[in-house]
Every structure is written in C-alpha cells, then in structure tokens.
Amino acid sequence: MYTCSEERMEDMIKTFSKYGDAGHGGVTRYSLSEAAIQARQEFQKRMEAIGAEVKTDDMACMYATIKGSEPDLPGIVMASHCDSVKNGGNYDGILGVMGGMEALTTIVKENIPHKHNLTAMIWTNEEGSLYPPSMMASGVICNPYLPEDIACNFRQEDMLKSTSILDGVSTFGEALDASGYKGDKANRINPDDYKAMFELHIEQGPILEAANNDIGVVTCVLGMICYRIRTHGQADHAGTTPMKYRHDALYAAAKVLQYLHDEFDKLDPELVYTTGEIVLHPDVHTVIPDFVDFSLDARHEDPEVIKQVVSIIENMPKEVVGCTVDYEPAWTRDTVYYDKELVGYVQEAADELGYSNQKINSGAGHDAQFCAYMIPTTMVFVPSKDGHSHCEEEYTSVKQCTQGASVLMNAVLKCDAN
Amino acid sequence: MYTCSEERMEDMIKTFSKYGDAGHGGVTRYSLSEAAIQARQEFQKRMEAIGAEVKTDDMACMYATIKGSEPDLPGIVMASHCDSVKNGGNYDGILGVMGGMEALTTIVKENIPHKHNLTAMIWTNEEGSLYPPSMMASGVICNPYLPEDIACNFRQEDMLKSTSILDGVSTFGEALDASGYKGDKANRINPDDYKAMFELHIEQGPILEAANNDIGVVTCVLGMICYRIRTHGQADHAGTTPMKYRHDALYAAAKVLQYLHDEFDKLDPELVYTTGEIVLHPDVHTVIPDFVDFSLDARHEDPEVIKQVVSIIENMPKEVVGCTVDYEPAWTRDTVYYDKELVGYVQEAADELGYSNQKINSGAGHDAQFCAYMIPTTMVFVPSKDGHSHCEEEYTSVKQCTQGASVLMNAVLKCDAN
Numbered sequence: 047m048y049t050c051s052e053e054r055m056e057d058m059i060k061t062f063s064k065y066g067d068a069g070h071g072g073v074t075r076y077s078l079s080e081a082a083i084q085a086r087q088e089f090q091k092r093m094e095a096i097g098a099e100v101k102t103d104d105m106a107c108m109y110a111t112i113k114g115s116e117p118d119l120p121g122i123v124m125a126s127h128c129d130s131v132k133n134g135g136n137y138d139g140i141l142g143v144m145g146g147m148e149a150l151t152t153i154v155k156e157n158i159p160h161k162h163n164l165t166a167m168i169w170t171n172e173e174g175s176l177y178p179p180s181m182m183a184s185g186v187i188c189n190p191y192l193p194e195d196i197a198c199n200f201r202q203e204d205m206l207k208s209t210s211i212l213d214g215v216s217t218f219g220e221a222l223d224a225s226g227y228k229g230d231k232a233n234r235i236n237p238d239d240y241k242a243m244f245e246l247h248i249e250q251g252p253i254l255e256a257a258n259n260d261i262g263v264v265t266c267v268l269g270m271i272c273y274r275i276r277t278h279g280q281a282d283h284a285g286t287t288p289m290k291y292r293h294d295a296l297y298a299a300a301k302v303l304q305y306l307h308d309e310f311d312k313l314d315p316e317l318v319y320t321t322g323e324i325v326l327h328p329d330v331h332t333v334i335p336d337f338v339d340f341s342l343d344a345r346h347e348d349p350e351v352i353k354q355v356v357s358i359i360e361n362m363p364k365e366v367v368g369c370t371v372d373y374e375p376a377w378t379r380d381t382v383y384y385d386k387e388l389v390g391y392v393q394e395a396a397d398e399l400g401y402s403n404q405k406i407n408s409g410a411g412h413d414a415q416f417c418a419y420m421i422p423t424t425m426v427f428v429p430s431k432d433g434h435s436h437c438e439e440e441y442t443s444v445k446q447c448t449q450g451a452s453v454l455m456n457a458v459l460k461c462d463a464n
Numbered sequence: 465m466y467t468c469s470e471e472r473m474e475d476m477i478k479t480f481s482k483y484g485d486a487g488h489g490g491v492t493r494y495s496l497s498e499a500a501i502q503a504r505q506e507f508q509k510r511m512e513a514i515g516a517e518v519k520t521d522d523m524a525c526m527y528a529t530i531k532g533s534e535p536d537l538p539g540i541v542m543a544s545h546c547d548s549v550k551n552g553g554n555y556d557g558i559l560g561v562m563g564g565m566e567a568l569t570t571i572v573k574e575n576i577p578h579k580h581n582l583t584a585m586i587w588t589n590e591e592g593s594l595y596p597p598s599m600m601a602s603g604v605i606c607n608p609y610l611p612e613d614i615a616c617n618f619r620q621e622d623m624l625k626s627t628s629i630l631d632g633v634s635t636f637g638e639a640l641d642a643s644g645y646k647g648d649k650a651n652r653i654n655p656d657d658y659k660a661m662f663e664l665h666i667e668q669g670p671i672l673e674a675a676n677n678d679i680g681v682v683t684c685v686l687g688m689i690c691y692r693i694r695t696h697g698q699a700d701h702a703g704t705t706p707m708k709y710r711h712d713a714l715y716a717a718a719k720v721l722q723y724l725h726d727e728f729d730k731l732d733p734e735l736v737y738t739t740g741e742i743v744l745h746p747d748v749h750t751v752i753p754d755f756v757d758f759s760l761d762a763r764h765e766d767p768e769v770i771k772q773v774v775s776i777i778e779n780m781p782k783e784v785v786g787c788t789v790d791y792e793p794a795w796t797r798d799t800v801y802y803d804k805e806l807v808g809y810v811q812e813a814a815d816e817l818g819y820s821n822q823k824i825n826s827g828a829g830h831d832a833q834f835c836a837y838m839i840p841t842t843m844v845f846v847p848s849k850d851g852h853s854h855c856e857e858e859y860t861s862v863k864q865c866t867q868g869a870s871v872l873m874n875a876v877l878k879c880d881a882n
Contacts, residue, residue, distance in 0.1 A: 304719070
C-alpha cells in the first residue's frame with residue numbers, strides 16, 4: 047500500500063489556512079473572493095509543479111490532471127471545494143482539495159503506475175455563503191442528471207444572477223467574469239470523459255471520534271425534508287392585555303416545538319431534526335407576537351422514517367394556546383446512495399492500510415451528492431474534533447488528514463486498476 | 465354637567481386620521497415627520513380659531529392656552545401625543561390631544577366659567593418609534609424629578625443625538641431644529657406654572673370592553689421589570705450531529721419559556737408577562753443554534769408580586785438540555801400612583817355624567833407617568849375595541865371618544881373649582 051506524506055499535508059494545511067485567515071484559527075473564504083483566488087493560485091502552482099495540466103470550466107471549476115498510461119480511458123476525479131462559510135474552519139472542503147493534490151503528488155513522486163488520467167478538482171461555490179445557493183457549480187454542471195424538483199433550483203442562467211448577500215447588488219456572474227478562472231464549458235466534468243468521482247471530507251459530526259475510528263466509509267447522503275412551521279396569534283400590548291385574552295404566537299411556537307420533539311423522539315434514534323431559524327413578528331419586547339415562522343429540517347436514510355416525520359407534522363394540533371398552526375414544505379431530497387463499487391474500494395483501502403473504520407452516512411450535503419446522479423461517486427470521511435464544523439474551532443489532525451488522503455489515493459488506484 | 469360634541473369629535477378623528485394615513489385604516493406618523501407636522505398645524509389652526517394662545521418649548525411640545533378669570537393661578541393641562549408607531553391606529557395619543565382641544569372648544573363655545581388658565585398640550589415623541597426612546601420629551605422635561613435610574617436614560621444632550629432607526633444617521637436634534645416647532649425652554653410645563661396634568665387615552669387593552677364600561681378611572685401605571693434571558697449551547701451541523709450530542713440553545717429556550725409560564729401562572733392572576741423579542745444565533749436552518757436571547761417583560765401593581773417574578777427568574781434552572789441559562793435585568797420601574805385628588809375628580813365626573821366606569825390601572829407607559837413625578841397627574845381611559853392597539857385595527861367609537869373628552873373636561877373643571 048502507498049501512503050501520503052504527513053509533512054506535505056501539514057505544509058498545505060498551514061499554507062491554505064492563511065488564505066482568508068479570520069484571525070481566530072479559521073477562515074472566511076467566500077467563493078471567488080480574493081482569498082479564494084489566492085487558494086486557487088496555490089492549487090495551480092503546486093499542481094503545475096508536479097507536471098499536471100490545469101484547466102477551468104465555465105463555472106470556474108478547476109481541474110489539474112496527470113496523464114495515465116492509457117490516456118484515452120475516462121479519467122478519475124478527486125474533488126472538493128476551497129470556499130468556506132463566514133468564520134469557517136481550515137478543513138471543510140479544502141481538505142478534499144488538498145487530499146486530491148497530495149494523492150497526485152505522491153503518485154508522481156513515487157512514480158506509481160496508473161492507466162487512467164487522474165484529476166484533482168475544485169468545485170466552485172459549494173458553500174454558497176456569498177452567492178447562494180450552496181452546491182451551485184455541481185448543481186449547474188450535473189443539472190441534466192438531477193431530479194427535476196432539484197434541477198429547477200440550479201439553472202445556470204439563474205445562478206449567474208445570484209446576488210451577493212453583502213451588497214445585494216453584485217452577482218455571481220460578475221464575480222465569475224472578474225475572477226480570471228472562467229473557462230470553457232467543454233472542460234466540465236462529464237460522464238463521457240470521467241468514470242468516477244471521489245470526495246474526501248471531514249465528517250462534520252462526532253460519530254467517528256466517539257467510536258475512535260480513523261475513517262468513515264460513506265454509503266449515502268441522508269434524505270431530508272425541510273418544512274416551515276407557522277403559528278398565528280394576535281399582536282397586543284404587553285402591558286395592557288390580561289393573560290387570559292392573549293393569543294401569543296411565540297408561546298404557541300414553543301409548545302409546538304416541544305410537541306414535535308416529543309413525537310420525533312419516539313421514532314428511530316438515528317433521526318436528526320433541527321430548528322435553526324426562527325422569525326418573530328413584530329419582534330418588539332412590549333408587543334405580544336402575532337406570528338412565528340420556524341424551520342424544521344429532518345434527516346434519515348430510510349424514507350419510511352422520513353414519512354413518519356411528515357405524518358407527525360401533518361397531524362400536529364391545528365390550534366395551540368389560541369393560535370392557529372400551519373406548515374409548508376420548503377424542500378425535500380431523497381437519500382442519495384453512493385456507488386457500491388467505489389464504496390467497496392474505499393472500504394478495502396481503509397482495511398488494507400490498517401485504519402480503523404466504519405460505514406457512515408453523510409447528514410450534510412456535498413457536491414458529491416449531485417455528482418452521484420451523473421457518474422459513479424463516493425466519499426471518504428475523517429473525524430472532526432468534538433464534531434464541530436462550519437466554525438473556526440473545526441479541527442482534524444495532520445495524521446488524520448493524511449490518513450484520509452491515503453485512503454482516497456488507494457481507493458482511486460483500485461478504481462484505476464479495474 | 466357639560467358634555468362635548470360628538471360632531472366635532474368625529475370631524476377631528478376624520479381630519480387627523482389623514483395625516484400619515486397608512487392605507488389600511490391607520491397611520492404611520494413618526495414624531496416631527498411631515499405627517500406629524502401636518503397634525504401640529506391642524507392643532508394650531510383649530511386652537512387659534514377658538515382664541516387660544518399657542519406656544520412651544522425647546523422639545524417642540526405645543527401648548528394651546530385659554531386664559532382663566534384668575535390668570536395668575538397655576539394652569540391645568542390636558543395633554544397627550546400626536547405621533548404613532550409604524551402602522552399604528554387613529555386613537556393612541558391623538559385622542560388625548562383631540563380630547564384637550566374638544567374640552568377647550570366646548571368651554572369657549574359654551575362660555576363655561578373657569579378661574580385657571582387651561583391648556584391643551586402635545587408631548588413630542590411619545591412613541592420614540594423613529595427616534596428612540598419612547599416618552600422622550602416627558603423624560604427630558606420631567607428629568608429633575610425622576611428617579612435617577614430612569615432620569616439617566618433621558619438626558620437632553622443624549623436625546624438630541626438619538627439617531628433615526630430608518631437611516632441610522634439623522635438625529636432627533638436635527639429633526640427638532642428643522643421642524644419649526646422648537647421653542648423656548650421657559651415654556652416647558654413646570655410645577656410653578658401648572659397645578660395639574662390630565663391625559664385622556666385609549667385603554668389599549670380589553671378590560672373596559674369586556675366589562676361593558678365606558679370609562680376607566682386610572683389609578684396607577686403598573687410597575688414592571690424587563691429582563692433578558694439567554695441560553696448558551698453549541699453550534700453544530702444539523703445533518704451530522706446525532707440528537708444525543710446536541711446542545712440546542714433554541715430547544716433550551718423553549719423549555720425555559722415553558723418553565724417561566726408554568727411558574728408565573730402560579731402567581732397573582734393580574735400579573736402580565738410577555739416575551740416579545742427573540743434573537744437566535746446563527747439563525748441558519750442547517751445549524752443547531754448556539755445562542756438565544758429573549759426578552760421578558762412582567763408587570764403588576766404590587767411590588768411583592770414583581771419580587772416573586774424576579775425570584776422565579778433568579779431561581780431558574782441554570783442548565784437545560786445541555787445548555788447553560790443566564791439572565792440580565794434590562795430595566796425596571798416602580799408602580800407610579802396617580803394623584804388621589806385628581807383621580808377623585810375623574811371618578812366624580814364619570815359618575816355624574818352617568819357613564820359606566822371602573823377603576824383600572826395602566827399597563828402601558830405614558831407621558832403622564834413621568835409627569836406624575838413633577839406635578840399632580842392622572843389619566844382617563846376609554847375602551848379599545850377587541851383590546852387592540854399599536855395596530856391599524858385600533859378602534860374606539862366617536863361616542864366613546866366624546867364621552868372620554870366629557871369626563872376629561874368635567875374633571876378639569878372640578879380641579880379648576882378647587
């Protein structure tokens with residue numbers, strides 16, 4: 047078995063962590079920002095240094111390719127993203143880019159034979175933090191292969207018009223034109239020229255760490271639903287309205303939230319559900335709220351469990367503490383299973399390297415989940431310290447990152463051999 | 465007994481409702497805005513038409529005075545405000561201004577004898593909706609008489625710097641200078657030149673309507689506390705964090721809210737308490753919230769009940785569903801009792817006019833509560849349909865408004881006679 051270099055991995059982590067350094071251990075590196083362009087330049091410099099050819103497509107995705115001994119065969123891609131959320135960490139996304147770079151570097155330096163062209167790739171704007179939505183470029187590039195209810199949210203012409211959340215004016219299309227990385231549509235990853243896509247990523251959860259496992263062999267991206275739940279009351283003066291006359295939409299929302307927790311907790315314990323957003327009207331401390339709207343995100347691999355969740359929502363009490371309660375589905379996605387053959391390569395690679403591992407699913411969305419509709423795809427997870435992600439505390443040790451890269455590389459070599 | 469004119473009252477309601485008409489039955493009439501200046505011009509025009517002398521003070525409060533037969537005696541004031549909240553109603557504040565105007569008009573037209581000078585007055589910026597805080601001018605003018613912990617929030621030099629919530633730049637001081645209504649500080653209402661202040665106001669609650677009473681004889685403004693209550697959890701990914709590892713600050717907040725409801729509901733049933741504001745961080749539907757901060761406003765006449773509320777807050781569980789809970793007092797005010805003699809005049813006037821009435825307290829704040837620290841003060845309430853206020857649905861019938869004005873006028877005449 048071949049293994050990657052901890053020394054090079056450490057150097058890359060230190061180098062990329064400078065691009066967008068937010069000063070508290072993490073980065074703010076919005077897609078196509080100056081910081082992200084520095085990261086792209088670093089990618090290009092290092093990949094050209096090992097003799098890779100670097101191209102970009104019309105969504106500014108970058109492809110660094112080393113030729114195989116049979117260069118007409120469809121290639122194998124290792125990809126992730128180099129953009130971050132606001133005050134994100136040094137591993138989400140960029141680890142998968144560094145993993146691809148490190149795999150190619152090891153293969154070149156150690157002269158490891160391979161038939162297929164091998165590509166390290168950067169997907170543009172995975173986070174969608176500055177220009178929503180997330181997974182924008184994979185949504186556009188994989189569009190013809192996506193289910194229609196997802197595809198319709200990722201039309202290229204709409205994406206180009208996505209406006210910056212910072213100024214509300216400048217668009218993703220303008221940023222793309224100005225970036226210097228807008229290339230040829232013909233360079234897009236596609237099912238004719240590529241046979242497989244692998245994505246190395248941090249787990250972003252606590253499961254591997256709790257089980258003391260080095261590697262997560264990812265089998266699927268969880269199916270999920272997202273609903274908006276609303277309570278409607280009556281705005282009245284906080285000082286003049288006796289309790290018995292109130293229709294307090296926030297108190298109703300608290301009761302609905304508790305009801306949903308109680309009911310969902312009766313379902314399969316692997317179900318995860320979250321209320322992360324709440325809107326209150328009029329949101330004035332002297333006024334009884336007349337309207338609350340909160341998000342409900344629920345995820346599980348088994349569509350039967352998701353159906354039970356939906357049934358609980360549909361059968362919620364319609365009136366709570368004098369307020370009416372209603373709901374609206376925001377969006378859903380089915381569980382996306384990764385390619386069994388590729389999952390097998392990851393499993394074998396981890397086992398043969400002697401890294402402790404387990405099957406795991408991905409609760410988070412990734413470009414890989416869109417790519418899976420287009421070509422065989424899978425993912426490799428490494429542990430996240432304390433399960434933290436999308437925050438500056440995000441941490442995975444150099445050793446763990448390098449183990450991830452080694453699994454990625456060996457899985458790719460197995461794919462290459464078959 | 466003298467009574468006011470329903471015809472004139474109806475005409476005034478219709479006229480003033482045009483100034484700032486928000487198109488859904490109510491008004492947006494921020495203090496010193498163009499709409500508020502139109503209302504002030506109407507006040508001046510009508511008061512000069514009955515022979516009143518109109519002056520303004522340095523906070524742009526307006527005073528329309530008709531001389532009494534013994535003009536060196538200290539005067540009697542009938543005052544309220546002409547500004548509204550955003551999308552407010554046609555009665556809150558302006559009714560007390562119209563009531564004073566109507567009382568003076570009736571007294572002049574019917575040649576009703578009176579010894580003291582009688583003044584209809586407009587307090588500037590009661591709502592504080594554009595330039596916070598509310599009760600700004602009364603806070604400045606009564607400042608030397610207020611308890612220090614309240615007075616410190618109403619220093620004139622600070623108030624002049626209050627910035628517009630709309631543009632965050634222009635100040636109340638600039639609006640005052642530009643209004644054309646900034647007058648002489650010597651014209652301020654003060655304890656040497658004035659013996660009493662009466663304020664007619666809508667109840668802003670459902671009590672009078674539920675009891676089928678025409679008039680509320682107001683005895684006090686409720687004491688209140690305002691706390692901020694906070695829950696601190698851990699932000700993690702909504703899709704990747706099993707339920708058992710979560711520290712969900714919003715779920716904790718829902719549980720704390722329920723706990724507080726349960727405990728407060730064991731106290732005196734006249735206690736009112738409200739959570740009207742909530743701040744959630746990071747407020748992203750895919751992230752478990754790590755921080756929630758919500759307001760808690762509680763009001764009761766009896767300081768012992770308020771102490772029980774504080775004790776419940778202080779003894780809340782410090783940890784809920786893995787989140788820490790803490791709190792901070794935002795501000796408090798003691799119950800302000802209105803002048804017993806003036807309350808008696810209101811009671812007699814209502815009784816003698818044959819209007820059904822009851823004693824009532826004010827849960828809302830009013831300029832009268834600051835004025836009460838300076839000179840003898842009281843209030844008269846009329847019913848609010850369905851208890852609604854601070855909204856365009858606010859409604860009190862012409863008959864009820866006129867009854868309020870009649871009680872105001874007769875109470876003032878009783879004060880004049882003593």
